[in-house]
Amino acid sequence: MRLSVAAAISHGRVHRRFGLSPRSRLDLLRNLVTALVRHERIEAPRARADEMRGYAERLIEYAKLGDTNERAMRMANFWLTEKDLIHKLFKVLAPRFQPHPGSYTRLLQIPNRDGLDRAKMAVIELKGNPFPPLICPRRNTEKTLINQLLKGYRQDMQQAAAP
Amino acid sequence: ALVVVFCPLPRLRGLLQRCWGRLERGLLPGFSGGQSPAWGPALAVPAPACLPEPVGDTRESNEAPSFLDSILWMAAPKKRRTIEVNRCRRRNPNKLIKVKRNIDVCPECGNLKQKHILCGYCYAKVKAETRLIRMEIRKKEGGPFNTPTVETVVLYDGEKPTEKDEGKRIIERARKRPSWFVQN
Numbered sequence: 207m208r209l210s211v212a213a214a215i216s217h218g219r220v221h222r223r224f225g226l227s228p229r230s231r232l233d234l235l236r237n238l239v240t241a242l243v244r245h246e247r248i249e250a251p252r253a254r255a256d257e258m259r260g261y262a263e264r265l266i267e268y269a270k271l272g273d274t275n276e277r278a279m280r281m282a283n284f285w286l287t288e289k290d291l292i293h294k295l296f297k298v299l300a301p302r303f304q305p306h307p308g309s310y311t312r313l314l315q316i317p318n319r320d321g322l323d324r325a326k327m328a329v330i331e332l333k334g335n336p337f338p339p340l341i342c343p344r345r346n347t348e349k350t351l352i353n354q355l356l357k358g359y360r361q362d363m364q365q366a367a368a369p
Numbered sequence: 370a371l372v373v374v375f376c377p378l379p380r381l382r383g384l385l386q387r388c389w390g391r392l393e394r395g396l397l398p399g400f401s402g403g404q405s406p407a408w409g410p411a412l413a414v415p416a417p418a419c420l421p422e423p424v425g426d427t428r429e430s431n432e433a434p435s436f437l438d439s440i441l442w443m444a445a446p447k448k449r450r451t452i453e454v455n456r457c458r459r460r461n462p463n464k465l466i467k468v469k470r471n472i473d474v475c476p477e478c479g480n481l482k483q484k485h486i487l488c489g490y491c492y493a494k495v496k497a498e499t500r501l502i503r504m505e506i507r508k509k510e511g512g513p514f515n516t517p518t519v520e521t522v523v524l525y526d527g528e529k530p531t532e533k534d535e536g537k538r539i540i541e542r543a544r545k546r547p548s549w550f551v552q553n
Contacts (some may be wrong), residue, residue: 244516247499291515297518317482317489329487334542336521337499338550340487344476 222257236285242311243291243299245333249316255328260312261285262330266310269300292338302334309333313339385443434537491549498547505540 224231238258240246243265244273250258268278273296282292303310316327327342347353401455458464475488482488502523510516520537524530525546530539546552 215540241395245503288514294516295520302520315486316492317486322520329492336523337502338495340492340495340549342549342551 214284224254224257236287239265239285240287240291242332243286243295244288246335247329247337249327249329252315252326252328255313255330255355259313259330260330261302263308265295266299266303269295270304272296272300284342299332306333441543494549498550502540502542509538510541 225234234254235258238248238250238254239262240257241289242258242262248255265281268275268281271278273282279292282295283289286295308319311330311332313328313330316329318324318332331337331340396428470485471484473484474480475482476493478490480488480489480490506521521529521535521540522534523540523542525544527543528546530537
C-alpha cells in the first residue's frame, strides 16, 4: 500500500524526462516513432532511442490487431504524424511481424557523436528491413579441420621450445 | 526581583540588555503609559525591577549598533593550503581519469572498438551504403509522402528478383554486391 506520495522521490519510476514538459516529451518520441516507421533505421541519442523502443513495439502490437480495430486506428493516428505511414504500418509492418511474438526492433550502440557534445548515440532499426545488416553473425571457425591441425602444430612447437 | 547575568564580553552584554529591554516592554505594555499594569500592585514597591547596569556600560547603550551586528559574515580560508595537501586532493583516484579496459580489435576491419559498441569504421561503411540506397528510393518515389504499401528489396548489378521478391518494390543499385551484404 502506498504510504507516501512524495513528489520529490522517484523510486521505481521508469519514464525518463525529455524536452520542456510531458507533452513535449510525447511529441519528441512521436517524431522519433514516425521517423522509424518511415526510414526503418534511425540514429538517435541512446536515452531517446531506448525510451522510444517501447512505444514503437506497442504500436506494432496494436497494428497486428488489424486496421478495422477502432483503438488500433486511433493509436496509429496519434503516433504517426505523417498519414501515409498509417497505410505502411497496417499493410507492410503488421504482416511482416505477424509470425514474431515480440521484439520487433533492434537497438545497437554507436561511437559518440562527432559534434561538440560527444553525445552517446544508438541506432534503432526494425527487423527485416531492406538495408545492409549492421552486425554480420560470424561462424565459429575454431572446430574446422585446418584450424584444429594448426592448433595442434602450434602446441607441439611450444612444447618443443619450452624445455 | 533581582536577576544578575554575568556576560564575559561587553558587546554581547550590550546586545543582551537591549533584547531584555525589548522583552520587558513587550511583556508590560501598560508600563509605557506611565500607570501600573492592571494585574500589578497598586502600590510601588521600592525594589530594583531591572538589571543593575554596571558603570562602564552607560556610554555603550547610547552607541549606534556596532558594526559586528550589521555585517554579513562570509566564509574565507584561514590558512594557505600546502602543496602536500593540494597534491593529495588533486591525485586522489576519484579525480583521475579512469582507465578503459573494454577496448578490443574489430575482427572485420582491424580497427579498435569498445566491446559493447559497434565498430566505427564498419558502421560508417554501412551508413554510406544505406544513404545511397535511400537516394535511389527518393528518386523512385518522386515527392514527399509517397511511401508504398509493399515491402522493398535491394538488388545489385546483374541480379534478378527471385520468387520470394514477388510483390515487392525493387530498388536497383548500380554496383557489384558488397561481400558484407548477404542476399537472402
